[in-house]
Amino acid sequence: xxxxxxxxxxxxxxxxxxxxxxxxxxxxxxxxxxxxxxxxxxxxxxxxxxxxxxxxxxxxxxxxxxxxxxxxxxxxxxxxxxxxxxxxxxxxxxxxxxxxxxxxxxxxxxxxxxxxxxxxxxxxxxxxxxxxxxxxxxxxxxxxxxxxxxxxxxxxxxxxxxxxxxxxxxxxxxxxxxxxxxxxxxxxxxxxxxxxxxxxxxxxxxxxxxxxxxxxxxxxxxxxxxxxxxxxxxxxxxxxxxxxxxxxxxxxxxxxxxxxxxxxxxxxxxxxxxxxxxxxxxxxxxxxxxxxxxxxxxxxxxxxxxxxxxxxxxxxxxxxxxxxxxxxxxxxxxxxxxxxxxxxxxxxxxxxxxxxxxxxxxxxxxxxxxxxxxxxxxxxxxxxxxxxxxxxxxxxxxxxxxxxxxxxxxxxxxxxxxxxxxxxxxxxxxxxxxxxxxxxxxxxx
Amino acid sequence: xxxxxxxxxxxxxxxxxxxxxxxxxxxxxxxxxxxxxxxxxxxxxxxxxxxxxxxxxxxxxxxxxxxxxxxxxxxxxxxxxxxxxxxxxxxxxxxxxxxxxxxxxxxxxxxxxxxxxxxxxxxxxxxxxxxxxxxxxxxxxxxxxxxxxxxxxxxxxxxxxxxxxxxxxxxxxxxxxxxxxxxxxxxxxxxxxxxxxxxxxxxxxxxxxxxxxxxxxxxxxxxxxxxxxxxxxxxxxxxxxxxxxxxxxxxxxxxxxxxxxxxxxxxxxxxxxxxxxxxxxxxxxxxxxxxxxxxxxxxxxxxxxxxxxxxxxxxxxxxxxxxxxxxxxxxxxxxxxxxxxxxxxxxxxxxxxxxxxxxxxxxxxxxxxxxxxxxxxxxxxxxxxxxxxxxxxxxxxxxxxxxxxxxxxxxxxxxxxxxxxxxxxxxxxxxxxxxxxxxxxxxxx
Numbered sequence: 092x093x094x095x096x097x098x099x100x101x102x103x104x105x106x107x108x109x110x111x112x113x114x115x116x117x118x119x120x121x122x123x124x125x126x127x128x129x130x131x132x133x134x135x136x137x138x139x140x141x142x143x144x145x146x147x148x149x150x151x152x153x154x155x156x157x158x159x160x161x162x163x164x165x166x167x168x169x170x171x172x173x174x175x176x177x178x179x180x181x182x183x184x185x186x187x188x189x190x191x192x193x194x195x196x197x198x199x200x201x202x203x204x205x206x207x208x209x210x211x212x213x214x215x216x217x218x219x220x221x222x223x224x225x226x227x228x229x230x231x232x233x234x235x236x237x238x239x240x241x242x243x244x245x246x247x248x249x250x251x252x253x254x255x256x257x258x259x260x261x262x263x264x265x266x267x268x269x270x271x272x273x274x275x276x277x278x279x280x281x282x283x284x285x286x287x288x289x290x291x292x293x294x295x296x297x298x299x300x301x302x303x304x305x306x307x308x309x310x311x312x313x314x315x316x317x318x319x320x321x322x323x324x325x326x327x328x329x330x331x332x333x334x335x336x337x338x339x340x341x342x343x344x345x346x347x348x349x350x351x352x353x354x355x356x357x358x359x360x361x362x363x364x365x366x367x368x369x370x371x372x373x374x375x376x377x378x379x380x381x382x383x384x385x386x387x388x389x390x391x392x393x394x395x396x397x398x399x400x401x402x403x404x405x406x407x408x409x410x411x412x413x414x415x416x417x418x419x420x421x422x423x424x425x426x427x428x429x430x431x432x433x434x435x436x437x438x439x440x441x442x443x444x445x446x447x448x449x450x451x452x453x454x455x456x457x458x459x460x461x462x463x464x465x466x467x468x469x470x471x472x473x474x475x476x477x478x479x480x481x482x483x484x485x486x487x488x489x490x491x492x493x494x495x496x497x498x499x500x501x502x503x504x505x506x507x508x509x510x511x512x513x514x515x516x517x518x519x520x521x522x523x524x525x526x527x528x529x530x531x532x533x534x535x536x
Numbered sequence: 537x538x539x540x541x542x543x544x545x546x547x548x549x550x551x552x553x554x555x556x557x558x559x560x561x562x563x564x565x566x567x568x569x570x571x572x573x574x575x576x577x578x579x580x581x582x583x584x585x586x587x588x589x590x591x592x593x594x595x596x597x598x599x600x601x602x603x604x605x606x607x608x609x610x611x612x613x614x615x616x617x618x619x620x621x622x623x624x625x626x627x628x629x630x631x632x633x634x635x636x637x638x639x640x641x642x643x644x645x646x647x648x649x650x651x652x653x654x655x656x657x658x659x660x661x662x663x664x665x666x667x668x669x670x671x672x673x674x675x676x677x678x679x680x681x682x683x684x685x686x687x688x689x690x691x692x693x694x695x696x697x698x699x700x701x702x703x704x705x706x707x708x709x710x711x712x713x714x715x716x717x718x719x720x721x722x723x724x725x726x727x728x729x730x731x732x733x734x735x736x737x738x739x740x741x742x743x744x745x746x747x748x749x750x751x752x753x754x755x756x757x758x759x760x761x762x763x764x765x766x767x768x769x770x771x772x773x774x775x776x777x778x779x780x781x782x783x784x785x786x787x788x789x790x791x792x793x794x795x796x797x798x799x800x801x802x803x804x805x806x807x808x809x810x811x812x813x814x815x816x817x818x819x820x821x822x823x824x825x826x827x828x829x830x831x832x833x834x835x836x837x838x839x840x841x842x843x844x845x846x847x848x849x850x851x852x853x854x855x856x857x858x859x860x861x862x863x864x865x866x867x868x869x870x871x872x873x874x875x876x877x878x879x880x881x882x883x884x885x886x887x888x889x890x891x892x893x894x895x896x897x898x899x900x901x902x903x904x905x906x907x908x909x910x911x912x913x914x915x916x917x918x919x920x921x922x923x924x925x926x927x928x929x930x931x932x933x934x935x936x937x938x939x940x941x942x943x944x945x946x947x948x949x950x951x952x953x954x955x956x957x958x959x960x961x962x963x964x965x966x967x968x969x970x971x972x973x974x975x976x977x978x979x980x981x
Contacts, residue, residue, distance in 0.1 A: 282803050282873075287829035293811075293873075295803025295826065297742040298842065302828055336829075358727050358740025366736075381740065383747055384732035384781075397743065399844050428727075428738075 095122040095499055096163060100149055100179060101170030102128035102137045107479050109168065109488030110137045112527075116496050117143040127160060151178050161186040166499055168192070168491050176200055180207075180214060187212065189498055193219025193487050201508055208507035215503075217510040218494050219487035221250035224524070225452055226510060227490070227517035228469055228531050233329060234514065236458050236467075244335050244464070245457035246325075249306060249316035251342030252483050255447040255474040256311070263409045265344035267440045269448040269483055276360055276433045278341065283318035285338040286326065294318050300352035304340065306453050308470050309534065314451065315348055316340035328512065342451050349400065350409035354432060356398055357381040362429040369425055374417045374435050378410075381428075390416065413439050448475040450482045452531075471531045489527055493520045540567040540944055541608060545594055545624065546615030547573035547582045552924050554613065554933030555582045557972075561941050562588040572605060596623050606631040611944055613637070613936050621645055625652075625659060632657065634943055638664025638932050646953055653952035660948075662955040663939050665931035666695035669969070670784075670897055671955060672935070672962035673914055673976050678774060679959065681903050681912075689780050689909070690902035691770075694751060694761035696787030697928050700892040700919040701756070708854045710789035712885045714893040714928055721805055721878045723786065728763035731771065731782040739763050745797035749785065751898050753915050754979065759896065760793055761785035773957065787896050794845065795854035799877060801843055802826040807874040814870055819862045819880050823855075826873075835861065858884050893920040895927045897976075916976045934972055938965045 097117070099110055110126060117124045118141065127149025128134040134146035151157050151171060161167055161182045166189040169179045173194035180203045183190040189212050192200075196216045207214045217223055225248055236243055252269045259265040268275060283294040294302050303315040322339040331337060343351075354360050358381055366380075375390070382393045394410075395402040410416065413436055423434050442448070452471040457464060475481035494516065497503050503515055511517060521531065542562070544555055555571060562569045563586065572594025573579040579591035596602050596616060606612055606627045611634040614624045618639035625648045628635040634657050639645075641661045652659045662668055670693055681688055697714045704710040713720060728739040739747050748760040767784040776782060788796075799805050803826055811825075820835070827838045839855075840847040855861065858881055868879050887893070899914040920926035939961065942948050948960055956962060966976065 282806055282809060288831075290829070291811075291825055292829060293803055293826050295801065295806065297801050298803065298826075301842065356740065356742050358738055358743065361727055361740065364727060366738075380736055381738050381743075384735070384737060386733075397746065 095120070095165050096125065097122060097495055097499070098125045098127060098149075098160060098164040098167045099170065100127050100151070100167055102126050102130070102134040102146075103170065104479070104481075105484050105487060106137060106170050107481075107488070108485040109170070109492050112489055112492035113495070114139070114141050114144055116492065117141075122499070123164075125160065125164060151175050154178075154182070158182045158185065161188055164188060166191065166495055168495055173197065176216075177203075183207075183212065183214070184210060190214045191218060191491050191495055191498075192216045193223055193491055195222060196508060196510060204508040211506055213498055213503060213506050214508045215494055215498070215505075215511065216508065218490050218516075220450055220483065220490070221452065223490045223511065224471065224486060224521075224529070224531075225250050225454075226512050227521055228452070228471065229329065229454055230512045230514075231517045231521060232454065232456060232467070232469055232533070233331070236456065239460065241458040241460040241465075242333070243331060243456060243458045245337075245455070246329075246331060246334060247304060247316075247336070247338045247340075247455045248453070249304070249314070249340045249342040250452040251314075251316075251450070253342070253344065253449045253451060254442075255449040255482075258446045258448075259344070263405065263412050264347055264350065264440075266347055267442055267446065267448075268437065269442060269481065272433050272437060272440070273429075276429050276436075277362060279317060279320075279355075280360070280362075281320060283320055283322075285318055285322035286334065287336045287338070289335050291323065296355065300348040300355055303348045304338070305345070306342065306455070308451060308453060308472060309532075311451065311472055313345035314342050314453070315345050316342050316453075317348055328510070336457075342453060346405055346409075350406040353394060353398060353400070353406055353410060357394075359428045359432045362427045365425050365427055366431060367425045369421055369423055369431070372421050374414050374419050374421060377421060377431055377435065378415045442478065444478065447477065448481045448483055449473065450486050455536075466536050467533060468536050469531055469533045471529065473529055485527075486529060489524060489529065490520055493523045540565070540610050541570065542567060542940060542944070543570045543572055543594075543605060543609040543612045544615065545572050545596070545612055547571050547575070547579040547591075548615065549924070549926075550929050550932055551582060551615050552926075552933070553930040554615070554937050557934055557937035558940070559584070559586050559589060561937065562586075567944070568609075570605065570609060596620050599623075599627070603627045603630065606633055609633060611636065611940055613940055618642065621661075622648075628652075628657065628659070629655060635659045636663060636936050636940055636943075637661045638668055638936055640667060641953060641955060649953040656951055658943055658948060658951050659953045660939055660943070660950075660956065661953065663935050663961075664933075665895055665928065665935070666897065668935045668956065669916065669931060669966075669974075669976075670695055670899075671957050672966055673897070673916065674774065674899055675957045675959075676962045676966060677899065677901060677912070677914055677978070678776070681901065684905065686903040686905040686910075687778070688776060688901065688903045690782075690900070691774075691776060691779060692749060692761075692781065692783045692785070692900045693898070694749070694759070694785045694787040695897040696759075696761075696895070698787070698789065698894045698896060699887075700894040700927075703891045703893075704789070708850065708857050709792055709795065709885075711792055712887055712891065712893075713882065714887060714926065717878050717882060717885070718874075721874050721881075722807060724762060724765075724800075725805070725807075726765060728765055728767075730763055730767035730784070731779065734780050736768065742801065745793040745800055748793045749783070750790070751787065751900070753896060753898060753917060754977075756896065756917055758790035759787050759898070760790050761787050761898075762793055773955070781902075787898060791850055791854075795851040798839060798843060798845070798851055798855060802839075804873045804877045807872045810870050810872055811876060812870045814866055814868055814876070817866050819859050819864050819866060822866060822876055822880065823860045887923065889923065892922065893926045893928055894918065895931050900981075911981050912978060913981050914976055914978045916974065918974055930972075931974060934969060934974065935965055938968045 124144045126134040138144035168191045177199035279299045306314045454469040456467045473482040569589045571579040583589035613636045622644040724744045751759045897916040901912045918927040
């Protein structure tokens with residue numbers, strides 16, 4: 092048995108870069124890597140006969156067996172669905188094992204704070220791309236601006252999982268599903284809240300995809316961001332008590348949101364009820380069912396009248412490209428509008444062989460120094476290499492891997508349930524990410 | 537003890553006309569009327585020292601005492617909140633007592649069908665105004681058209697609780713809260729479904745107040761109807777299997793919906809989250825929190841840009857009249873947007889002394905006879921006399937009262953959980969309503 096041992100729980104597609112990174116680290120340091128999954132073949136494939144790696148069956152629903160494995164290791168990185176993290180956390184407390192995730196800290200996770208601290212353990216969450224790299228790159232700049240005596244006035248931050256310019260061609264949305272399609276379809280339901288001009292601001296779901304913020308990413312053109320659910324919590328998390336404007340959002344290529352807004356306005360993203368008897372229904376039947384009946388008007392005209400958009404405009408082109416006007420069978424017997432929309436969109440929006448993804452992060456800071464106002468932007472763009480080594484897998488997995496290494500090297504002092512917003516995280520992690528090709532560039536604008 | 541006895545459960549404002557009607561009937565027939573309420577004074581006030589009437593404490597949360605009272609009577613009319621009806625139903629089964637309500641048949645109520653039938657009891661629901669008179673007047677016409685060999689193509693039906701033309705003056709909405717304010721603010725959330733051109737149609741909440749149907753009521757001008765939650769169930773309830781178009785909706789004066797749509801679009805009717813720390817917030821602060829920040833634009837311009845409405849148009853006048861632009865303190869510490877909106881609107885939309893309400897019902901039938909197409913409209917308008925004898929109290933209470941009389945006279949054969957859609961209900965009830973001044977007029981258009 093090696094003296095130090097790491098478990099990666101979950102060996103799905105998103106684990107590729109993390110496991111590759113850890114294989115190198117473990118080889119170099121003579122550590123052991125366990126890769127566990129409910130599909131042991133997926134775990135075995137990722138281990139690639141490395142001497143330091145071992146694939147095993149890891150089933151969190153079988154607590155006894157999962158606990159036995161966790162007891163063998165010093166640190167667990169969970170790539171399981173976020174709702175399973177509290178189960179792992181409980182086992183990690185019992186086994187006195189550190190825990191890392193790329194997920195938001197849930198209330199259930201937060202409850203382990205004191206126990207983890209008492210046991211000298213770190214439960215590090217939000218250490219992927221978004222959340223993760225966004226926290227670290229923002230805090231590095233915020234601390235730097237503070238140190239030089241600047242006063243921060245505004246902080247806007249956007250991130251998104253998109254497709255690379257190569258893959259964008261002929262795709263008018265410049266978008267495909269590179270992550271959970273369901274999360275994309277459901278995004279933004281509820282009311283978003285942020286701070287502007289020192290006031291709390293609210294954006295309703297029907298307004299969300301209209302009230303977008305334009306963003307230019309050097310070398311990659313025009314983007315637009317729509318607000319995330321709750322930006323206001325970052326005032327405290329980032330220590331920005333005096334900030335006038337604070338907005339976090341999701342990034343899409345320019346033009347995406349006004350077309351997506353058609354789905355929102357018509358009710359096609361509603362997940363609260365089921366449409367039935369769809370055996371003979373086509374894509375265009377689905378679309379028409381959300382429009383008023385009028386034999387004398389074309390579908391385009393009805394959408395255009397309803398939503399005040401151009402009958403021959405870009406929104407209509409995007410709907411047409413995605414097959415909404417097609418007489419193709421849907422291929423579902425029943426489903427919520429959101430489920431049916433997702434099913435139809437997947438026919439065109441699924442990543443194909445040869446497609447490459449891309450992640451983009453964009454921060455914009457406005458600050459005052461010596462009575463003058465400045466604007467600083469910070470951007471990260473990472474393109475995927477292929478379908479396996481995706482930008483998403485890299486930018487989510489590498490921060491986790493680097494953090495794991497730092498913790499096991501005793502270079503991190505924090506204990507309890509934490510997120511990476513302090514210097515001991517962002518300095519070494521961002522520096523190593525840069526050596527791995529994930530670079531953040533800053534620019535005064 | 538009288539040989540026949542009726543209990544009215546709930547002696548709130550809406551009970552006025554029902555109790556008055558029953559006092560006359562009981563006096564005439566030497567029946568007994570019990571009026572029960574958790575506030576016994578309210579019950580006593582309604583009984584007015586009539587020899588045949590007795591006020592008592594009726595508290596449904598005390599099952600033993602409630603049951604004792606129900607055991608004394610032959611028939612219960614429940615004006616309690618709809619969610620309490622299953623509790624009453626259970627007691628009525630035990631006490632072998634008929635039950636009448638003006639509420640929609642809930643699943644919980646439906647479950648008493650077989651037991652009521654087995655015990656030779658009628659549990660008559662949806663026997664008020666809407667639902668109630670709308671069912672009866674629609675079925676009378678549908679059966680008449682069928683009998684004369686017509687084929688029904690389209691049926692649209694709208695009803696609404698409004699204010700009388702006298703009370704409308706200077707009120708640009710031509711609307712006040714005459715019934716539950718909360719129900720008005722929350723109305724339409726979710727997706728509405730109806731049938732048009734033989735196809736299922738869906739209207740999302742953001743579209744609901746845009747996709748209205750215009751309606752002219754002779755002598756009362758222009759109205760507009762927005763779709764109710766689910767019109768499709770009336771296909772089976774009314775036996776309209778071959779119908780092309782079937783839509784039920786809520787009626788407002790023309791112009792109401794496009795102004796109400798501002799609240800919907802901005803998220804001000806959302807009840808899913810709480811706004812806090814409102815101690816120093818004004819009406820206009822509430823409005824502004826839902827608008828983008830821009831020092832250079834007026835509030836009107838921001839609303840107009842967001843929603844594509846005229847900056848100086850009627851919608852804006854309605855918002856201004858309702859105090860949304862005022863620097864008045866809201867007067868709540870916290871609340872959901874819907875609760876705050878209701879609180880602000882109540883300041884202007886509450887019925888004042890001297891105000892009169894009005895209820896309107898409108899059916900439009902399109903049918904074919906001998907190869908020709910005809911359109912028939914059927915309207916009911918009833919204005920309130922004063923704040924006590926309201927149109928709503930009359931049109932909800934009188935059908936219940938008449939039905940109770942018919943049942944106790946053994947003129948109704950139906951048993952089990954039923955709604956008044958058959959001839960034995962609509963013929964005598966509509967006839968007697970006419971003698972009481974509630975008249976339905978038909979017109980070919």
